[in-house]
Amino acid sequence: MMLAGAEIVTEEAGALPMTPAGSSGQAQASQVQVQEVGQAPTRDPVDIHFSNITCTVSLGFNKGSKQILHGVHGRLRPRQLIAIMGPSGAGKSTLLDVLSGYRITGVGGAVFINGRGRIMKNFKKMSCYIQQDDRLQGLLTVGENMALAADLKLPTSMDKYGKGEIIEDILTNLGLYEHINTRGAQLSGGQKKRLSIALELINNPLVMFLDEPTTGLDSSSCSQVVQLCRSLAHQGRTIVCTVHQPSASLFALFDHVYILAAGQCLYQGTTKNLVPYLEGAGVPCPIYHNPADYVIELACGEYGDDKIQILTSKAENGRSLDWFEEPEIIPSMEALRKMCPLSVLRDQDTGPSVEETPQSNQRSVLIKRGFLKAKRDSTMTHLRILVNVLVGIMLGMLFIDAGNEGSRVIENYNLLFAILMHHMMSPMMLTILTFPSEMSILSKEHFNRWYSLGSYYISITIVDLPISIVACAIFSVIVYTMSAQPLDIVRFLMFFVISLYTVLVAQSFGLMIGAAFNVVNGTFLGPTLSVPMMMFAGFGVTLKDLPPYLYWGSYISYLRYGLEGFVGAIYGLDRPILDCKQAPYCHYKYPRQFLAEVSMSPDMFWWDVLALTVTVFTMRVAAFLLLKWKLNAVR
Numbered sequence: 075m076m077l078a079g080a081e082i083v084t085e086e087a088g089a090l091p092m093t094p095a096g097s098s099g100q101a102q103a104s105q106v107q108v109q110e111v112g113q114a115p116t117r118d119p120v121d122i123h124f125s126n127i128t129c130t131v132s133l134g135f136n137k138g139s140k141q142i143l144h145g146v147h148g149r150l151r152p153r154q155l156i157a158i159m160g161p162s163g164a165g166k167s168t169l170l171d172v173l174s175g176y177r178i179t180g181v182g183g184a185v186f187i188n189g190r191g192r193i194m195k196n197f198k199k200m201s202c203y204i205q206q207d208d209r210l211q212g213l214l215t216v217g218e219n220m221a222l223a224a225d226l227k228l229p230t231s232m233d234k235y236g237k238g239e240i241i242e243d244i245l246t247n248l249g250l251y252e253h254i255n256t257r258g259a260q261l262s263g264g265q266k267k268r269l270s271i272a273l274e275l276i277n278n279p280l281v282m283f284l285d286e287p288t289t290g291l292d293s294s295s296c297s298q299v300v301q302l303c304r305s306l307a308h309q310g311r312t313i314v315c316t317v318h319q320p321s322a323s324l325f326a327l328f329d330h331v332y333i334l335a336a337g338q339c340l341y342q343g344t345t346k347n348l349v350p351y352l353e354g355a356g357v358p359c360p361i362y363h364n365p366a367d368y369v370i371e372l373a374c375g376e377y378g379d380d381k382i383q384i385l386t387s388k389a390e391n392g393r394s395l396d397w398f399e400e401p402e403i404i405p406s407m408e409a410l411r412k413m414c415p416l417s418v419l420r421d422q423d424t425g426p427s428v429e430e431t432p433q434s435n436q437r438s439v440l441i442k443r444g445f446l447k448a449k450r451d452s453t454m455t456h457l458r459i460l461v462n463v464l465v466g467i468m469l470g471m472l473f474i475d476a477g478n479e480g481s482r483v484i485e486n487y488n489l490l491f492a493i494l495m496h497h498m499m500s501p502m503m504l505t506i507l508t509f510p511s512e513m514s515i516l517s518k519e520h521f522n523r524w525y526s527l528g529s530y531y532i533s534i535t536i537v538d539l540p541i542s543i544v545a546c547a548i549f550s551v552i553v554y555t556m557s558a559q560p561l562d563i564v565r566f567l568m569f570f571v572i573s574l575y576t577v578l579v580a581q582s583f584g585l586m587i588g589a590a591f592n593v594v595n596g597t598f599l600g601p602t603l604s605v606p607m608m609m610f611a612g613f614g615v616t617l618k619d620l621p622p623y624l625y626w627g628s629y630i631s632y633l634r635y636g637l638e639g640f641v642g643a644i645y646g647l648d649r650p651i652l653d654c655k656q657a658p659y660c661h662y663k664y665p666r667q668f669l670a671e672v673s674m675s676p677d678m679f680w681w682d683v684l685a686l687t688v689t690v691f692t693m694r695v696a697a698f699l700l701l702k703w704k705l706n707a708v709r
């Protein structure tokens with residue numbers, strides 16, 4: 075059963091002639107002329123005023139700090155497509171981060187929305203931020219991506235037909251309808267960019283911030299994306315993009331430009347006024363020179379730093395509105411407040427919740443999305459199960475029939491430790507390697523208030539559990555039977571429970587590392603931090619041989635509880651004397667003698683389960699807190 079929105083999109087897509095992915099679809103898309111885009115906003119347009127914005131970043135311990143933005147001012151008018159331009163490193167993305175509210179650390183100054191100080195919770199409800207890298211669900215089709223976003227971003231009271239209509243409308247106007255059944259990962263760069271915009275358009279934001287929407291696109295895709303933004307702006311939105319160095323034709327598509335050089339404003343006004351402005355400042359743009367190129371050259375200091383100073387003071391670091399279209403009719407802050415009285419805002423207030431839909435809806439949609447992804451994920455699901463089958467068979471063959479033989483007890487003990495290593499390494503490394511890319515999507519969707527972190531975390535935990543159970547059960551059956559462990563259902567279940575717990579702990583440990591570190595650091599730290607756990611597991615150095623001053627280590631090693639649990643399952647429960655067919659003398663044919671040798675008590679099984687339960691719970695909570703911290707720390 076598909077999602078409500080996805081169902082309608084797919085049904086209706088099926089009724090229309092569909093273009094197979096990767097064929098002539100791309101050519102058709104490039105012919106799309108973006109004229110009218112879906113629903114025009116129904117609420118008052120948004121006028122953004124920012125004043126004395128500074129941004130300082132710390133360069134690390136004892137290295138001081140760096141100021142990126144130097145008290146810039148500006149005005150972003152509604153129904154305008156505004157480009158923030160400047161050379162590389164000028165602070166364009168930083169300014170966009172600050173204006174969208176994404177960056178909060180080290181920021182000074184004030185942002186006003188329709189004449190009133192910005193209240194972040196309310197501003198987030200009317201705006202969205204599309205970052206430079208396309209953070210899309212690559213395993214889901216365009217239609218599924220849209221349907222899931224609609225289920226998260228539109229009120230639950232809206233039925234699937236209502237949502238389907240909105241989705242159809244947006245996709246048709248953005249030239250993506252032909253690609254409704256194409257997976258996100260298979261879209262071209264321009265299509266990905268348009269899908270990123272389409273996803274945010276679902277709840278019809280009044281303000282859109284786009285970081286470098288044209289980077290990496292060919293000229294035709296660039297102009298499509300910019301034309302699309304222009305149409306969206308002229309419908310009543312305030313659209314702000316950063317752009318590097320647009321061609322003359324692309325530059326002309328923008329209504330307004332805001333030019334930065336080394337964190338200061340060189341010019342703010344209409345695109346058309348740029349040439350007269352430069353002329354007035356004594357730095358005229360040479361004939362036949364693209365003004366966008368020329369102003370970037372000026373901002374780079376190619377014509378001298380004094381020119382930057384002249385322009386910054388002429389623009390009053392963004393205070394001057396002289397180069398706006400009809401500056402005399404730009405409303406003052408007071409006039410804006412009168413135009414948007416508080417009584418109107420009160421009527422529009424949708425309550426304290428930041429997200430559009432309740433947590434229960436967020437969880438169920440995210441769980442559906444998680445299962446859909448898991449079904450198609452060749453690494454997290456298919457490869458994981460395959461690896462469990464292959465490693466199970468390999469270990470089974472290596473230790474074949476070791477479980478019942480008195481002369482092979484030590485070998486069997488080695489097998490139990492090898493099983494623990496497998497359950498520790500593969501889920502931990504898989505999580506460390508895959509979670510950081512998931513994290514970037516989480517950061518975007520969470521910031522754009524698709525869902526709360528709690529809903530996300532619960533859903534990933536629920537989605538992963540059945541996959542872990544299946545992978546672990548397959549592995550356990552193979553290795554248990556091939557190595558001829560006692561055929562007793564209770565022992566097998568004890569063995570399985572310990573295996574599953576070890577997987578869950580290792581995964582939680584991987585999640586903690588994946589949430590806090592990038593892939594390189596995580597790949598180094600995960601296995602390195604696991605070494606002490608192995609040392610204290612009671613393997614190699616048995617627990618009784620551990621020096622007393624290091625004994626505490628065995629209590630914090632989850633592998634110790636795993637190994638003890640395995641030994642209890644296989645040799646506990648008053649196991650009878652073992653066979654001794656393969657040797658004349660079997661030192662450990664009495665299981666109790668072996669248990670005494672490794673100083674493990676068979677009665678500790680439930681304590682081991684309890685210890686592993688507490689460890690899983692603690693690590694999950696720690697991973698959640700780290701995730702929460704990381705989401706804010708990157709800002």
Ligand SMILES: Nc1ncnc2c1ncn2[C@@H]1O[C@H](COP(=O)(O)OP(=O)(O)OP(=O)(O)O)[C@@H](O)[C@H]1O
Pocket residue numbers: 131132133140142160161162163164165166167168169318
């Ligand atoms: N967290 C940070 N720590 C240190 N320096 C930073 C940090 N964030 C940004 N910077 C520096 O601030 C300056 C402005 O960065 P920003 O990304 O805003 O520039 P930009 O104009 O968007 O550049 P580009 O067009 O190349 O993306 C750069 O020199 C960058 O190295």
